Amino acid sequence: MRIARLAGPTDFEGWRKTARALRLAGVTPGEVVWAAGGEGELFADGDPAPAADAPAFTAPRAFVDLAQEVICHRDPERFNLLYRLLWRLQDQPALIQDITDPDVARAREMAKPVARASHKMKAFVRFRLLPGVEPETYAAWFEPMHHVVEKTAPFFVRRFAGMRFSILTPEACAHWDGDTLRFTPGVSRDAAPADDLLEDFWRTYYASIFNPARLKVKAMQAEMPKKYWRNLPEARLIPDLIASAAGRTAAMVAQAPTEPSRHAAKATKPVRDVVLEGTPPSLEALVAGVDGCRRCPLWKDATQGVPGEGSATARLMFVGEQPGDQEDLAGRPFVGPAGQVFDKALAEAGVPREQTYVTNAVKHFKHELRGKKRLHKTPVQSEISACRWWVDHERRLIRPRVIVALGATAALSVFGKATPIAANRGRAIQLPDQAQGVVTYHPSFLLRVPDAEAKEQGFKALVEDLALAWKLAA
Amino acid sequence: MAPLSLKRKLAILSDAAKYDASCASSGSSGRNSLGGKGVGSTEGMGICHAYAPDGRCISLLKILLTNFCIYDCAYCVNRVSSNIPRARFTVQEVIDLTLGFYKRNYIEGLFLSSGIIRNGDYTLEEMVRVARGLRQDHDFRGYIHLKLIPEASPALVLEAGLYADRVSINIELPKDESLLALAPQKDVGVIKKAMGGVRYAIDEGREKGRRAAPKRFAPAGQSTQLIIGADTASDGEILQRSERLYGGYGLRRVYYSAFSPIPDSSKALPLERPPLMREHRLYQADWLMRFYGFERQEIVGEAANLDLAIDPKLAWALENRGRFPIDVNRADREALLRTPGLGVKTVDRLIALRRQKAIRLEDVKRLARGLSKVKPFIVTADWTPGALTDAAGLRGTVAEQPRLL
Structure with missing residues (x-):
């Protein structure tokens, strides 16, 4: 042997x-x-x-x-x-x-x-400030359940690097002086400070954060076993908190509601979205009213109505389909992936976006949930018709010379009838309100074209149409 | 009136904060105080430094800056019409308490919320001053959770997100109509816009290839809380709300908080023991949606409630017995995850183990928590449930013993 x-x-x-x-x-x-x-x-x-x-x-x-x-x-x-x-x-x-x-x-x-x-050592070590020691130094007395002092001490160093401390245990002690971690043999508990002024505050917190209506003693003990209690300053409160819980809860339930306090008079009046009725007097009023639109049910699942954005005197107006996921969050049109394609096409066509007005045929994001994703759903005729009220007022207030419909939904809204893109793009179409219309691809359509060459062709067509519209508007 | 002592303020303002279920300190960016001027670290996993006798983890100093509030939400202990003692911390008091508690290893950090005083901007500005002070003046690298005020200006929300690990806005009531009735000053539209803005900022912070990598906005994401049992919402409606919040705003967590009696409660609400079992089942269902590949409609219909007697996965399996038994040695991960009694960890271990050997019932017993719930739904190398899967009395045999929650 x-x-x-x-x-x-x-x-x-x-x-x-x-x-x-x-x-x-x-x-x-x-x-x-x-x-x-x-x-x-x-x-x-x-x-x-x-x-x-x-x-x-x-x-x-x-x-x-x-x-x-x-x-x-x-x-x-x-x-x-x-x-x-x-x-x-x-x-x-x-x-x-x-x-x-x-x-x-x-x-x-x-x-x-x-x-x-x-893990429990990381959780249950309680430091006490050493009185009268400069610089500020802390010490804790702890009794680990296994030989974990050496293994766990580096955690405390990472956490309290800017602090001097010792963790004293019966078997081994760890010391950090702000620079070096040292280990020394175990000591007895008298070596550790007996109290700390803040422990009373900690106990106050512990007692106050406890909800007596939800007493679950076993759940507590499973995670904070009794064997640790003697070194936890808050643990001495536990028996009383448990004993008084039922009485405190019963008292709350039995107590009749009192008269509202005098503070109640100061309660603010609710501020709600106002549903815009009648003809919007100005573009600002229209923009402010979009969020409160209830003309179709799409507002319910959307974050907000996304109004148009741009120059109130624009000669060129763009109408897209509807806000996407990013636009719904940001509250602004064409800021997501399709917006990036749009911006790139505008830049190539030499169209300054800030001199135009950009809006959508439908102002709320229509989508369906798939797991944790919100997937775009094409708006139906009734939703487009309901929202056309807004587009018509935008047209009336801005009076653009040219309106570009981006994609089939926008074309339906702007022209009032289905207008196939491939057959109608690349030319001006007269609109009844004396503006000229142009129809072209929606930037997000280009994102979905799988074939690289077709995608490039489509993008070229989009740039041409934007340039044409800008020329018509000049 | 004599000024309140700091201890008295702490008692009032932590008592007022305890109805917020969240105390998580996990999931932030890893960092520590090495090379810094102060203290603090977060290493992924949160730490519960104590447990209260309600079984809840105490990880953060969870307090209100003040419990004065101009709102009158019926379910809230701090509503303006409630006759409770009021207090207000100064910014410096919160900073000192946080650092004092942190250096003694009582907490992982601060969870700061507040009643609305004056207006949303003023309130959030005060809260941001606390977080800014901790981060900038004291180089505090521990965890900070800030409750956002949805009415506050977006710029202030953005600043809050730069100091906080996690931000949250509580929607509290599952149905828009109940918000209107019980929380007249709250506006679900404003809340949704604020959550949308937060997600937009988080996504933007994560985007790669940005110049000079901006400091990440709220690396531990955003969360919210729904109160259970204060209104008439069904479990289906509650989970539908959660589903939309997860999908729309990328929330890390939706907390469910059984409505519990509060001191000086409103006449508008039920006064009874909090529905803890219902809360438990909702968490289970929430887990199924987030980690087990279940869609909400599979778990519970919009108007329906979850079965309180058995867990939602078991309830689903009993309704879909045609899909069982599942062969543990062959089934794909998705099918295993849908098997009662098998959790994510167990499933991953079973998949690793079956590369080594043919899995027997004994192996499942070793890896799963118990066999009784699993057995009727699986096939192993040495076990097949035969007619057990379709037995009429199965529900009775697999249902857990009723527990008092």
């Missing part, structure tokens, strides 16, 4: 070196007893010489990760379990993936409470 001694309870490097040497020497798991915490030589009976024919071996990364967790466990059996796993892994490297194997399962079961103990 060999005795393998490690420098400390979480001496992973020592375990790794020793295990490797033992494995190369062909020492079976049954022949080793592991002891942690001893000083001096690793082996009481000398380092084992590797067997002459020992093959080189490596351990899978997943095992090394798991072993670093397992070694922090309290169970003295952990070293041997890890060695046994290492031994078996040499013949079956895939063993570490088999979570139903008893050794693998046991190791994973041991890793879990270690991770939990480390």
